[in-house]
Amino acid sequence: MEKILIIGACGQIGVELTLALRKAYSNQQVIATDIREEHELLKGTGPYAILNAMDATALLEIIRKEKITQVYLLAAVLSATGEKDPKRAWDINMQSLMQLLDIGVQEKLHKIYWPSSIAVFGTSTPKQNTHQKTIIEPQTVYGISKYAGELWCQYYHDRWGLDVRSLRYPGLISWKSAPGGGTTDYAIEIFHEALRSGHYTCFLEKGAYLPMMYMDDAIRATIELMESPVEKIKSRMSYNISAMSFSPEEIAAEIRTHLPNFSIDYAPDFRQKIAEGWPQSIDDSAAKADWGWKSEFDLKKMANEMLTHLKS
Numbered sequence: 001m002e003k004i005l006i007i008g009a010c011g012q013i014g015v016e017l018t019l020a021l022r023k024a025y026s027n028q029q030v031i032a033t034d035i036r037e038e039h040e041l042l043k044g045t046g047p048y049a050i051l052n053a054m055d056a057t058a059l060l061e062i063i064r065k066e067k068i069t070q071v072y073l074l075a076a077v078l079s080a081t082g083e084k085d086p087k088r089a090w091d092i093n094m095q096s097l098m099q100l101l102d103i104g105v106q107e108k109l110h111k112i113y114w115p116s117s118i119a120v121f122g123t124s125t126p127k128q129n130t131h132q133k134t135i136i137e138p139q140t141v142y143g144i145s146k147y148a149g150e151l152w153c154q155y156y157h158d159r160w161g162l163d164v165r166s167l168r169y170p171g172l173i174s175w176k177s178a179p180g181g182g183t184t185d186y187a188i189e190i191f192h193e194a195l196r197s198g199h200y201t202c203f204l205e206k207g208a209y210l211p212m213m214y215m216d217d218a219i220r221a222t223i224e225l226m227e228s229p230v231e232k233i234k235s236r237m238s239y240n241i242s243a244m245s246f247s248p249e250e251i252a253a254e255i256r257t258h259l260p261n262f263s264i265d266y267a268p269d270f271r272q273k274i275a276e277g278w279p280q281s282i283d284d285s286a287a288k289a290d291w292g293w294k295s296e297f298d299l300k301k302m303a304n305e306m307l308t309h310l311k312s
């Protein structure tokens, strides 16, 4: 029987992934952990423990005690927060991964999931339809840690046969749990502010066109990748996945089709420079060809879902 451990279960991806995995397996098979108190939406849905992703001893203990076979490591410092304290972001992002990879080999874990991001790309990368294998020169500490992590995942697979799988997420848009310090977070804030005050001051510039994805698609992609037969996983770096791209003025125009009085203005800060380094659209043909990935949410469908759920 598979037994799954989620590290960072109270974050933006963690809450929804925990709930989805508990539905796909059973509540008792999915152990949620985070350094924080249990998220409201997880309460009563299955086992929960406090775990610091940097604490290798505690991690090994819980893996042995619970007879864990698969681990999803979601704890990370994202792009915007990472730039405020680069050394700390590097330590957290790398140490949590490296100790898990070692434990994975030692304890013969069946599978590990570790997310990467479009932040691996930089200004030297072609901006349109960015291919999975292209010029990769990340410019944030978050992007550097994600690219280094991808290489380490591939190394542990090639050298020790560890089954590590990974996706490069675009900006993720969700309503259940709050995002944590990313550059693409504006695309969530904008919905909250549209409903609260009817106005949003965007921290990115007009024209900051970025790849994005609704959380339902991201969760489905993650589980589909992890459930795919091993022979279909041809990349042991990280798969590009894609759903939609838009600029702040385009998402504002879409919100206006629901809330005609909604207005937006722009006060770009340091996050604009991060956004300028990232691609505008992503080529996910490898994920489509290898394990059948296909997105379901475009801008219109996503905005409708966000506003419907946030209103209620």
Ligand code: AKB
Residues within 6 Å of the ligand: 078, 079, 080, 116, 117, 118, 119, 142, 169, 170, 171, 172, 181, 182, 183, 184, 185
């Ligand atoms: C961020 O903005 O840092 C993240 C990401 C694109 O990985 N949402």
